[in-house]
Amino acid sequence: MLHLLGVNLPDQKVVSVALTYFYGIGPLTARKICSRLSFHKECKLSELTEGQLNQLSGVLSEMTIENDLKRKVAANVQHLRQIGTYVGKRHAMGLPVHGQRTRGNSVTAKKINGTMLRKYSTVADTAFARQALGLFQAPLSRHQN
Amino acid sequence: MIRATKLTQPAAKAAKYVAGIRLLSSSPIVAAEKSSNAFKPKADRTQSMAFTKKDGGTKRVRSGTTTSVNMSSANPAYYTELPKPKLDLLSKDTATATRLNTFMQIDEGFLQSTGKGRYPGHLAADFKLFGKPALLYRQVTQTLVDQMAQNAQTAPKRATVLDGLNGAGKSAELLKLAMVAATSGHIVIYGLSTLPWANSSRPYGPGFKSDLFVQYELANELLRSVSAVSREVLSKVPLGKSVALGKRTLESGKTLADLVDIGLQTPSLSHDALDQLLEIASSQTVVPVFIGLDEVNTLWCKTSYRDQDDNVLPANRFRLAQSFLPFFEGKSLAKGWVVGATSYAEVRFMPKDLKTRLCPPPAIPIANPDLARDPGVAELPFDVVKVERLSSPEAWGLMQFYQKANIVTTPVTEGLVAKKWVYANGNPRQMFAGVTTYF
Numbered sequence A: 001m002l003h004l005l006g007v008n009l010p011d012q013k014v015v016s017v018a019l020t021y022f023y024g025i026g027p028l029t030a031r032k033i034c035s036r037l038s039f040h041k042e043c044k045l046s047e048l049t050e051g052q053l054n055q056l057s058g059v060l061s062e063m064t065i066e067n068d069l070k071r072k073v074a075a076n077v078q079h080l081r082q083i084g085t086y087v088g089k090r091h092a093m094g095l096p097v098h099g100q101r102t103r104g105n106s107v108t109a110k111k112i113n114g115t116m117l118r119k120y121s122t123v124a125d126t127a128f129a130r131q132a133l134g135l136f137q138a139p140l141s142r143h144q145n
Numbered sequence B: 001m002i003r004a005t006k007l008t009q010p011a012a013k014a015a016k017y018v019a020g021i022r023l024l025s026s027s028p029i030v031a032a033e034k035s036s037n038a039f040k041p042k043a044d045r046t047q048s049m050a051f052t053k054k055d056g057g058t059k060r061v062r063s064g065t066t067t068s069v070n071m072s073s074a075n076p077a078y079y080t081e082l083p084k085p086k087l088d089l090l091s092k093d094t095a096t097a098t099r100l101n102t103f104m105q106i107d108e109g110f111l112q113s114t115g116k117g118r119y120p121g122h123l124a125a126d127f128k129l130f131g132k133p134a135l136l137y138r139q140v141t142q143t144l145v146d147q148m149a150q151n152a153q154t155a156p157k158r159a160t161v162l163d164g165l166n167g168a169g170k171s172a173e174l175l176k177l178a179m180v181a182a183t184s185g186h187i188v189i190y191g192l193s194t195l196p197w198a199n200s201s202r203p204y205g206p207g208f209k210s211d212l213f214v215q216y217e218l219a220n221e222l223l224r225s226v227s228a229v230s231r232e233v234l235s236k237v238p239l240g241k242s243v244a245l246g247k248r249t250l251e252s253g254k255t256l257a258d259l260v261d262i263g264l265q266t267p268s269l270s271h272d273a274l275d276q277l278l279e280i281a282s283s284q285t286v287v288p289v290f291i292g293l294d295e296v297n298t299l300w301c302k303t304s305y306r307d308q309d310d311n312v313l314p315a316n317r318f319r320l321a322q323s324f325l326p327f328f329e330g331k332s333l334a335k336g337w338v339v340g341a342t343s344y345a346e347v348r349f350m351p352k353d354l355k356t357r358l359c360p361p362p363a364i365p366i367a368n369p370d371l372a373r374d375p376g377v378a379e380l381p382f383d384v385v386k387v388e389r390l391s392s393p394e395a396w397g398l399m400q401f402y403q404k405a406n407i408v409t410t411p412v413t414e415g416l417v418a419k420k421w422v423y424a425n426g427n428p429r430q431m432f433a434g435v436t437t438y439f
Helices: A015-021 A027-036 A050-062 A066-082 A086-093 A107-112 A127-144 B009-025 B028-039 B108-113 B123-130 B139-151 B170-183 B216-234 B256-265 B267-283 B296-300 B319-328 B352-358 B392-404 B414-423 B428-436
Strands: A002-004 A007-009 B103-105 B134-136 B160-163 B187-191 B243-245 B248-250 B289-294 B302-306 B312-314 B336-341 B383-386
Touching: A002 A050, A007 A015, A015 A027, A027 A050, A027 B302, A066 A086, B108 B170, B108 B216, B123 B134, B123 B170, B123 B428, B134 B170, B134 B392, B139 B170, B139 B336, B160 B170, B170 B187, B170 B289, B170 B336, B187 B216, B187 B267, B216 B256, B216 B267, B216 B319, B243 B256, B243 B267, B248 B256, B256 B267, B267 B289, B267 B319, B289 B296, B289 B319, B296 B319, B296 B336, B319 B336, B392 B414, B392 B428, B414 B428
Parallel strands: B160 B336, B160 B383, B187 B289, B289 B336
Antiparallel strands: A002 A007, B103 B134, B243 B248, B302 B312
C-alpha cells in the first residue's frame, strides 16, 4: 500500500485507476497526469521508480485535491449562502439546487445538499437531530437573516 | 429571593427550543445511536469491506493451469499418454519440395529467444495441443523459401508483406521463414509481435533532444532476440567504421556482436545500438540479413500512447518504428530480405487507408484513370503476397497430423477431410477450431 499525500493507494492497481482514489481526480484527469509523466496504460503503481513517484507527487501537489478542494467547495457554498442567492438558500434548506422537482424524488438532494453548511452550524450533529431539525433549519435561517 | 421574571415571547420560544434539544439529546434512542456511531468505522475506499485479506507473503500468481493425474491409478480407457509424433526439424536442409504437406518441428531454442512462452498470433493453443511447436509445410512456404534463397544473393528493391484473412497462416509463414533464415546463416532480426509497440503496454518516454519517443525495454528485447538467434553470424561481420555509443567508442575492427552487447548491457543505448546494427547490417555484403516483423501494420497506425499534452501519438513518432519504416518504404538491403505480416486481430491498429490499399473493394474499377490517381488506391511501397486458403492436399496433410497427435480420434477419410475443409473454407485456424470444439 503506497501512502501518497495523505491517501493510501493500492499498489497492484494500474496508475490511472489508483489516481482516482484521490478526491478531485477522475478518470480523465488521471489519464492526463499519466500522459504528462509518460506512464503507459498498463503501468502499475508497484512498477514506478522513486524518481517517477517524486514526479507524480510534484504534479499532484500542484493540483487542488483532497482537503483543499473540500474547503474550496465548502467556501463556495458558504459564499452563495452569505450573499443571499437562491442557490445558497436551497443549500441551506437541503433541497435540490438545479431546479429539480420536489413534489417527488429529491431524496439525494435532501441527504447531501447543505452538508457543508451543517458542518458550520452550532446544532448537535446527530442523524436524528438532522432529520428532526430539517424542518427547523428553514425558520432558523430566516432568523439568521 | 430571586424573582422569576416573565420571559419575552421570542426568548420563551428559544428556551423551549433549547429544552427540547436537551431532552432529545438525553433520550435513550439518541444515546444508542451515538454509541453505535462511535464504533462505526469510517469507510476506507482503498480496502474491501467484504472480506479481509490474510497477511503474510505475497500472493502467488498462477499462470496457466496444470492438471496432475497419477497415471498408475488412472483408468487407461480415459487417460492415455500424449503421443509424440516424430517430426523433422525445419531448417534450410529440410525445407525442400519433398516435405510439402507435412508437419515440421520448429526449434524450441529459436522460439525461446523471442521470449519465454511467447508465440506468434494464435499459435500458442495449437502448439500446446501438439505437444511441441510444429507447422505445416505448404506450397506458399516453399515459394517464399525459394525467394529467400534468391534474395540472399541479390536483395530485392522492395520489402514484401504477407497479407490474408484472419487465420490464413501469415504469422506461421513468417515464423517458418525466420526459422529457415536462422539456419541458413542470415542475421535474423525477427519481431514476434509489434503490438506492444503501439498498444501502450510497455514503458515509453520522450527522447532526449529529439521529437521521437523512446521504448528502451522493447528495443532491448529485440536486441536480446537478435543476439540469441544470430550470435555466431554477428561475430563474423566487422563494423567497418568506428561507432560511438554513449561514452564508449567501438573501433572499426570490432564486430556487430560487440555492438549488440553494448546495447544489451546499457538499456539507454539500446536504440542507438539497434539503429547502428540496422545501418551496418543493411549495407554490408558479408552475410545476408532477414528482417521479419509480425503485425507490421502497427508501423502506420495511431498508437494508444499519448504525448505530454494528452494527444494520441502516431507510430512514426516512436524511434523503434522509425528504425524499421524506411525498409518498408523504399530502402533496400544490400543482401537479404525484409518481410512483414499483417494482422487483423486488433482492428484499431490496422489503418483504414492501408486496409483499403491491401484489400481494395471490388467496386473500384482498376482501369479507371481518375481513381488510379487517387492516393487511396495508389501503389503500395512494398510487394504484397496473399496467403490463400489451404489446398486439398494440404488439408489432407493437416488432418493426418491431427490424427497422429491424437487431436482427431476417428479415422481420417477423404470424406472427413473434405467436410472439414469445406466447412472451414480452407482456413487453417477454422479447421483447427472445427476439430477441437464439440459444439
